[in-house]
Amino acid sequence: MLKSKVTISDVAKAAGVSSSAVSYALNDKPGVSAATRDKVLKVADKMGWRPNMAAKSLSNASVQSIGMVLTYDTQVLSVEAYTMELIAGLTSELEKEGYSLTIRYASNQQAEMDVLRDWIATGGVDGVLLMNIELGDPRVELFSEHPEMPVLLLCDSSVAGGLTALSDDEQSTAHLLVDYCHELGHQRIARIAGPEELSHTFIRDNAFMEETAELDLQYSCFHTDYSPESGRKCTERLLSLSKPPTAIIYDNDVMAVSAVRTAKKLGISVPDQLSIIAWDDSFLCQVNMPSITALSRDVVARGRACARMLLGMIDGQDVKSTTDVPSELVFRDSSGPLVG
């Protein structure tokens, strides 16, 4: 048998209570009744649960690590460079202070919550980075109840529940994209977005509706799982309308690449009849024929910024939420004015 450690979830199962309840009881926080607390402590003791890591064994201790839970689909992962670039930036900056990055995989939200509760309860990491925040995300509530654990959210500060966030300026970006299409003479623009439940999709949706209304442009939007296949299907659907859009913005690069092929199959010329723009630049956008106009941001630099903010929080500094430098639009061959 593997050397094993009793986790918060193990105790929760044995005691017949939620993992939160166990976490509150073991950490002596409010949120559970005295009876539950008592039961949890007894079960935990019987199972040999103990807080692990240096956090409890050394005074003022640190395990010298930042935690991050991955919950991605491996299919999407294999075509997107974002996560790896973020990890590259994070680890290279953490290394300067001798810190590691601790990565855990979780197949669903419940499993992720268990990992996070475990980290909070045991001090298994010194700080946590949270990505892909959803509307009403339970992780925001969890960390609000545990101010002792430094946490940084990659999301708009409006959905961070008062926790520290590093956000994109989605409003400026929407303005930039809509303005660009408008200046090229496009009157009907569309957007193929990511999952609707992600807070950054929600923020972008609002920003686009506002910007297009401002300029009196027609705007339609579909939500997808970011896969090339969804990119293809949504593009076909839009292009089969009697008055199809003449410019489409894709929330990632692989859907934009799919769209170029879809347009070609349908006999629609890019960019003469249809402009295609990708959100997130990549090698794919550069080497595609035609090359794809894309929003470029320095994800490695963003990873470094995350590391610095988290190290500051661990150091006890008052780190404020901030907005990342705006993305830049890289002009390539897939976009232009309407012809004919």
Next chain:
Amino acid sequence: MLKSKVTISDVAKAAGVSSSAVSYALNDKPGVSAATRDKVLKVADKMGWRPNMAAKSLSNASVQSIGMVLTYDTQVLSVEAYTMELIAGLTSELEKEGYSLTIRYASNQQAEMDVLRDWIATGGVDGVLLMNIELGDPRVELFSEHPEMPVLLLCDSSVAGGLTALSDDEQSTAHLLVDYCHELGHQRIARIAGPEELSHTFIRDNAFMEETAELDLQYSCFHTDYSPESGRKCTERLLSLSKPPTAIIYDNDVMAVSAVRTAKKLGISVPDQLSIIAWDDSFLCQVNMPSITALSRDVVARGRACARMLLGMIDGQDVKSTTDVPSELVFRDSSGPLVG
């Protein structure tokens, strides 16, 4: 100031000795003189160095984590999916046993050695995965001297110095590729490889020389840093020969994509005049026009296998070196018989 821990390198600097010497002294291993050992112990004690983590604070303890050092160039990283796919496989399998993946960045070999020595000395991780093994790699010697730390090498067992390795069957793969080109009627084949110092490049080089000699084919090979730019330059050089190769194999996907563009610029038709084959399949190979014939392997599954082997070693099992399932050749539009 950040909460900090004194590392092996800190002690080494203060004592004016190498990190190895400190590691040997603190772990009571042979390899340093009694005088050095004494000096190191005094300096370490004065600096407040102590073995960290649960390894020393709990009996039969485990920190429930596997360690991996990243040393990549962020440019190459942003175009290659391999590392992220490996991490995906590793973390999803480790999660089943409640293990984390601990990632450290190192900007050079010396920095990587310091991280590894630190892990060995402090029990900061329960096992280590080593990638990109070079010929005469000092990491092989380090872990040979520390059998107490489970380690898995991603390399041919012939260069693993007796340590446990998960390898590719480069011989069968070379056979597969050379046979395929030969059957299409190609007499002059070339290969644009990765860095010459990597052991897997060395093994492939030998395998290709043997297979082409066997079939009496002309064979040339250039070594690169895997970048698209090197792919372009080497392709131009080969195609400017008076008798250029008619089939070229590229050791990664991005160089193959570059090559298709280079051939187009030079007015050479793919695949009628030149067959292009990529080592490592990807979305890039699928969506390129023409789509690129590629060797496909399941890197996520390989990551899972690494996790299982390491967990077995941590569990005290006698885990044998093994060879991964062979890669498969996915036939696409960039390769075919010579025309005209």
